[in-house]
Amino acid sequence: MSKSNSTPLPDVIQGGMGIAVSTWQLAKEVSRNGGLGVVSATALDSVIARRLQDGDLSGDIRRAFKDFPNQNIANEVLNFYFVEGGRAPGKPYLDVPKLSLKPSKLTTNLLIISAFTEVWLAKERNDGLIGINALEKIQLATPATIFGAMLAGVDYVLMGAGIPTQIPEMIRYFVDQKPFRLNIDVTDSKSQHFLAFDPASIVADSIVLARPKFLAIISSHALAAYLAKDEKTRPDGFIVEGSTAGGHNAPPRSKDAIGADGQSKFSILDEADLVKVAKTGLPFWLAGGYGTPANLKLAKELGAVGIQVGSLFALADESGFTNEIKSELLQRLNQGTLSIRTDPFASPTGFPFKIVEITGTLSQPENFDERSRNCDLGYLRTPFERPQGGIGYRCPGEPIKTFEFKGGNSENNISSKCLCNALMADIGLGQIRVDGSTELPLVTLGSDLAGANQLSVKYPKGWKAIQVLEYLRGA
Numbered sequence: 001m002s003k004s005n006s007t008p009l010p011d012v013i014q015g016g017m018g019i020a021v022s023t024w025q026l027a028k029e030v031s032r033n034g035g036l037g038v039v040s041a042t043a044l045d046s047v048i049a050r051r052l053q054d055g056d057l058s059g060d061i062r063r064a065f066k067d068f069p070n071q072n073i074a075n076e077v078l079n080f081y082f083v084e085g086g087r088a089p090g091k092p093y094l095d096v097p098k099l100s101l102k103p104s105k106l107t108t109n110l111l112i113i114s115a116f117t118e119v120w121l122a123k124e125r126n127d128g129l130i131g132i133n134a135l136e137k138i139q140l141a142t143p144a145t146i147f148g149a150m151l152a153g154v155d156y157v158l159m160g161a162g163i164p165t166q167i168p169e170m171i172r173y174f175v176d177q178k179p180f181r182l183n184i185d186v187t188d189s190k191s192q193h194f195l196a197f198d199p200a201s202i203v204a205d206s207i208v209l210a211r212p213k214f215l216a217i218i219s220s221h222a223l224a225a226y227l228a229k230d231e232k233t234r235p236d237g238f239i240v241e242g243s244t245a246g247g248h249n250a251p252p253r254s255k256d257a258i259g260a261d262g263q264s265k266f267s268i269l270d271e272a273d274l275v276k277v278a279k280t281g282l283p284f285w286l287a288g289g290y291g292t293p294a295n296l297k298l299a300k301e302l303g304a305v306g307i308q309v310g311s312l313f314a315l316a317d318e319s320g321f322t323n324e325i326k327s328e329l330l331q332r333l334n335q336g337t338l339s340i341r342t343d344p345f346a347s348p349t350g351f352p353f354k355i356v357e358i359t360g361t362l363s364q365p366e367n368f369d370e371r372s373r374n375c376d377l378g379y380l381r382t383p384f385e386r387p388q389g390g391i392g393y394r395c396p397g398e399p400i401k402t403f404e405f406k407g408g409n410s411e412n413n414i415s416s417k418c419l420c421n422a423l424m425a426d427i428g429l430g431q432i433r434v435d436g437s438t439e440l441p442l443v444t445l446g447s448d449l450a451g452a453n454q455l456s457v458k459y460p461k462g463w464k465a466i467q468v469l470e471y472l473r474g475a
C-alpha cells in the first residue's frame, strides 16, 4: 500500500523517463536507497506486450500478473501476447490496439495491467517509495494507467507535458472506487468529449486503495499558482523543470524562439520565479541540470526539498537504454564529443525535444529521410472532429499526405519524427518492418552534462544508480 503520507519527502527524485528508460529495475534501486524511484508510464502497454512476445524469459511479468486482482484480465492478456520461448527471429511484434475515446476492453485492460506490473515489480521486496510518470499529452491512456498503478500501491503520480488540472480529482475518485470522466481535448470541436472509466469494471469487490501523492511537472510559476489555487486542481507538490532537461521541454516564451542554429532558443522568460513557486506553500523539486552535489545543495538553499535527476540515471546500468546506446553515449562523454540539440520540430507534440546526435539513429538526416513514415503505435495522435462529424485521430509524424487529408497543418510536420517507434527502438523493442529492417532509435538526454562529466571521470566504464545517489549526496 502507498506509504507516501507517512514517509519523509525524498531529496532525490529519479525522473520518469519514457519509453521505459526508467525501468522498474532502475526505479527499485533508487527507491531502495532512499530516493523516489519512478517508472515511466509512456507506452507501457506496448512495452509489456512486446516483452511478453519476447518470452518474458525472467518470468517477472508473469509473476506480477499472478498478483493482479482480476485473473480473467491477466489470462486474457497472456493468451493474446505471451509467446513461450519468444518470437521467431525476424518476426514482427503484434501491435497493441491504438488508444481512442471508445477503447476496446483489451486496450483498457492492457493499460491497467501494464502499469500494475511495472509498479508491482518496482515495489516487490522493497520498502522505498515508487512513483509513476505519465504525460498529460497522452490523455487517452491516463485513467486506466493511473488506476493500474494504484492497484499496485504506487506512492506518487507525476505528470508533465501539459496542464494536469483533472488528475488530483481523478485520483480521489479512484481511491473511493468511483467512476470518473476525464475531459478530453478534441481539436475543432465545440462539444465536450470525455473518456469514462469505472474501477468497478475491473475489480468487483471493494478494495482499499491508498491515495498516492500527485506532483505536477511545470516550468512556470504562473502555472504553479494556477494549479495551487483550487482544491480540485491542487497537486501535492511541483517539479520545476528548466530548459536543459532531457526529453521534452516547455515551448520557449519569447517571440524569436528559434536561434540561428535552428534550435529552440530559451531566455530569462522561461525561468520560473522560485519565490513565487514557494508562495504556493507546496513542496517543490528542481529539475534540468541539477544533477550535481553542488546543485542539490543549491536547490535546498533556494527553498526546494531536493532535485529531480534524469540524464545521470538514464546512463546508469539499470536504465532501459540498450547496452549499445549506453556505451556509445559513455564513450562520447569520455571523449567530450557528446552533442545534444534542442529540436523545435522533431516531436509530434509540438514541444521542443532534446536529441543526441549519434550515428545509427534518426538524428542523422539520411536515416530520417530513408524511413517510410507510418503511425502504427499512435500514442501522440490527437483527436479532432471531422467537418462531416465524427472523431478522427492524427499525428504530425504520420505520412504527410495522410496528415493533410485529416486536416492537419503540415507546415511544420516535414521533420516530425515518429517518437513512438524510435523510443521503442532505444530500449531494444524496435519493430521489424516488412523489408526485414528494424526501426532506428532516437536518443534524448539533458543538455547540461556537468554531472555526467564528473561521474564519467570517476566511473569511465559506466555507473550504477546507487553510485549516482552516492555522488549527489556527497558520500
Ligand SMILES: Cc1cc2nc3c(=O)[nH]c(=O)nc-3n(C[C@H](O)[C@H](O)[C@H](O)COP(=O)(O)O)c2cc1C
Residues within 6 Å of the ligand: 014, 015, 016, 017, 018, 019, 021, 040, 042, 133, 134, 135, 159, 160, 161, 217, 241, 244, 245, 246, 247, 248, 287, 288, 289, 290, 291, 308, 309, 310, 311, 312, 314, 444, 445, 446, 447, 448
Ligand atoms: C532519456 C530521457 C527521457 C525522458 N522522458 C521523460 C518523460 O517521459 N516524461 C517526463 O516527465 N520527463 C522525461 N524526461 C525528463 C526527466 O524526467 C528529468 O526531469 C530531466 O531529465 C531532468 O534534467 P537532467 O536530465 O538534466 O537531470 C526524460 C529525460 C531523459 C534524459
